[in-house]
Amino acid sequence: MRTEQSISDIILRVAHVMIEELKLEDVTPKTFDPDIDLVDEIGIDSMDLATVALVLQDEYGMRFDEDDYPGLTTIRLIAEYIKDALS
Amino acid sequence: METANNQKNRRNNEDGKWKFSEILADPIVRERWEKVRKFFFLRESTYDMSNHCNIRCEGCYYFEGNKQFTAEIQDPLLWQELMKKEKKRGITYVVLAGAEPSLVPSLLAVCYQEIPLGCIASNGLNKISPLVDYNIHISVWGNDETSLRVRRAKNMLQRQVDNYRNDPRAIFVYTFTRENIDEVFEVAAFLKKNDCRLTFNMFSSPVGYKGGLRHTEESLSRTREAMLTLLAEYPNHVLFSHYNAVAHTHQYGLHVLYDCPYPRMNPSTDIGLGRSFRQYRTDLTWDRNMACCVPDTDCSDCRHYAAGSAVVTAKLFRHAADPETFKAWLDYVDTYLSVWVRGYPKGKNLCNHIMCPPKAETRLKN
Numbered sequence: 001m002r003t004e005q006s007i008s009d010i011i012l013r014v015a016h017v018m019i020e021e022l023k024l025e026d027v028t029p030k031t032f033d034p035d036i037d038l039v040d041e042i043g044i045d046s047m048d049l050a051t052v053a054l055v056l057q058d059e060y061g062m063r064f065d066e067d068d069y070p071g072l073t074t075i076r077l078i079a080e081y082i083k084d085a086l087s
Numbered sequence: 088m089e090t091a092n093n094q095k096n097r098r099n100n101e102d103g104k105w106k107f108s109e110i111l112a113d114p115i116v117r118e119r120w121e122k123v124r125k126f127f128f129l130r131e132s133t134y135d136m137s138n139h140c141n142i143r144c145e146g147c148y149y150f151e152g153n154k155q156f157t158a159e160i161q162d163p164l165l166w167q168e169l170m171k172k173e174k175k176r177g178i179t180y181v182v183l184a185g186a187e188p189s190l191v192p193s194l195l196a197v198c199y200q201e202i203p204l205g206c207i208a209s210n211g212l213n214k215i216s217p218l219v220d221y222n223i224h225i226s227v228w229g230n231d232e233t234s235l236r237v238r239r240a241k242n243m244l245q246r247q248v249d250n251y252r253n254d255p256r257a258i259f260v261y262t263f264t265r266e267n268i269d270e271v272f273e274v275a276a277f278l279k280k281n282d283c284r285l286t287f288n289m290f291s292s293p294v295g296y297k298g299g300l301r302h303t304e305e306s307l308s309r310t311r312e313a314m315l316t317l318l319a320e321y322p323n324h325v326l327f328s329h330y331n332a333v334a335h336t337h338q339y340g341l342h343v344l345y346d347c348p349y350p351r352m353n354p355s356t357d358i359g360l361g362r363s364f365r366q367y368r369t370d371l372t373w374d375r376n377m378a379c380c381v382p383d384t385d386c387s388d389c390r391h392y393a394a395g396s397a398v399v400t401a402k403l404f405r406h407a408a409d410p411e412t413f414k415a416w417l418d419y420v421d422t423y424l425s426v427w428v429r430g431y432p433k434g435k436n437l438c439n440h441i442m443c444p445p446k447a448e449t450r451l452k453n
Contacts, residue, residue: 015193022268031309039357039358039362045127045128045358046358046359046360046401047127047401048127049358050403050404050407051127054403054404054407055107057106058106058108063104064404066405069404070357071357073357073358
């Protein structure tokens with residue numbers, strides 16, 4: 001339960017950062033589908049994803065590998081990556 | 088190549104690494120970051136417009152490989168249809184290139200009508216209608232004597248300037264070859280006198296090229312010196328930065344230094360250029376295995392300015408390592424936008440010393 005809560009918190013935070021940094025409209029952290037494909041459905045590109053990764057690194061005190069973040073194309077995948085890095 | 092300035096910038100926190108927020112804490116850096124990031128929406132593709140040209144230059148990319156033999160589609164309606172499809176798949180920026188786009192004005196007009204951000208690569212011998220409000224890159228390969236020899240065109244620079252003096256779309260692009268390095272000074276002085284803006288390109292050998300224009304370590308070093316001298320001498324007319332000079336005159340080409348993300352060198356279709364970039368031929372087809380901004384270039388020798396504009400810019404993550412490296416990258420992106428985007432004003436460079444491309448040292452040891 002705690003683990004699940006934890007990933008949910010991270011998902012909400014990642015969604016918040018994404019909305020803030022990329023100025024996404026008509027979506028809130030709670031309504032942001034964590035499994036939606038950010039590239040196909042939202043139109044996010046590599047520069048956007050790099051920006052979000054840099055901000056999240058600061059927030060969580062962890063590091064994304066340059067080769068890994070381009071493959072993290074849903075909020076859930078990003079959150080799981082962060083969780084793994086923190087554990 | 089790392090300078091004392093950079094060493095001083097080293098952080099001494101728990102892991103010795105800079106947070107992105109700390110790098111952005113400098114208001115000048117933050118302001119430049121906000122300025123350039125507004126253009127992250129640009130998604131480019133390139134298009135060959137004609138299979139004929141009014142001159143024939145030694146080492147021209149267009150007349151290498153098979154693309155020169157493809158049929159030429161000159162029907163504006165078919166081009167308009169293509170542009171509509173391109174827009175639909177997310178392309179926001181077009182580069183209209185080979186062989187000579189000024190020879191097909193009706194096609195330029197329909198492209199501009201559908202996708203209003205873009206650039207035309209031209210030899211500058213024909214005037215392009217002011218209604219096509221793209222940036223125009225006018226290629227210069229040396230002084231008029233050299234142009235006559237390599238491009239078989241008389242009084243080339245004077246004719247180019249006559250056509251594009253006082254035209255805010257025009258950027259003159261001086262391509263450094265092994266043989267024309269010293270000529271850049273007279274060319275730059277002439278362009279400055281005529282209030283024309285100038286940036287630099289590097290001759291990058293086509294596959295199999297055996298001619299005398301290919302750069303050597305010595306010519307790369309002399310070219311860098313010339314670039315930096317002119318940047319200092321004409322800061323308001325030369326669109327360039329120290330880091331541009333480093334990236335384009337390094338002994339290793341762009342692919343080795345930055346991992347070229349164009350489809351030709353990048354099998355991934357997940358995100359970025361590997362996903363969206365196409366290079367259309369004159370018959371409106373494209374081939375993923377050939378798709379990059381300078382097809383038929385020998386990738387190991389590629390230092391082309393158009394390639395760098397995408398290849399270096401795409402490496403934001405890698406350059407957000409410390410303040411000086413990030414400033415160098417911001418200068419590069421600011422330069423790229425001022426060269427390619429109509430009306431984008433070049434800011435003052437933030438990093439006026441030599442910075443080593445990040446990861447380059449590790450990479451070159453392996």
